[in-house]
Structure formats: structure tokens, C-alpha cells
Amino acid sequence: MSLLETVLSQGFDRSEPIGRDELGRFTKGVRVRCSQCEALVISGVAAHETGCPNVVRYVDCFECGCEVRADVGCDCQSFDEEAE
Ligand SMILES: [Zn+2]
Ligand SMILES: [Zn+2]
Secondary structure, three states: OOHHHHHHHOOOOOOEEOOEOOOOOEOOOEEOOOOOOOOEEEOOEEEOOOOOOOOOOEEEOOOOOOEEEOOOOOOOOOOOOOOO
């Protein structure tokens, strides 16, 4: 998973890559931004402001014990696509 994919998965939905080299690779990392708060990067770790609704919570799957996103669920479970 790329750095950009990582921060997007953490709820930083406005994140974007900074700069590309001549081969189109991103060279300067990622600008971490969140649509719901003033996201911060502290010691290289992206962080939402306290209370940001985009904070991703992780829970342990009750089926297999894997740590999974609370809003996504686990691959081992099948969800009704209509479920909210
Ligand atoms: Zn946020
Ligand atoms: Zn599971």
C-alpha cells in the first residue's frame, strides 16, 4: 500500500501527492488533508483533530479476530449491500 493509500484509508480524504519525477513517480510524499478537520502531521504520523468524524476506528472481528475498520467490516463476513 502506498503512503497515499495509507493516509486515505485513515480518513484523510483530501490527501494528495506532492510532486512527481520525470517518470511520474511521486517524489515528495503526500500532503495530508482532511475535509472535516485541520489534519496535522506530528513526527511523521498523520493525525486528525480531536473529535473529527473522519477518524477511523478499528475493531476486532468477532468471527476471526482480525483488526478491521469499524465502518468497513471484515472480509470474512458478508454484508447486505443495502445495510447502512
Ligand atoms: Zn480529520
Ligand atoms: Zn473476520
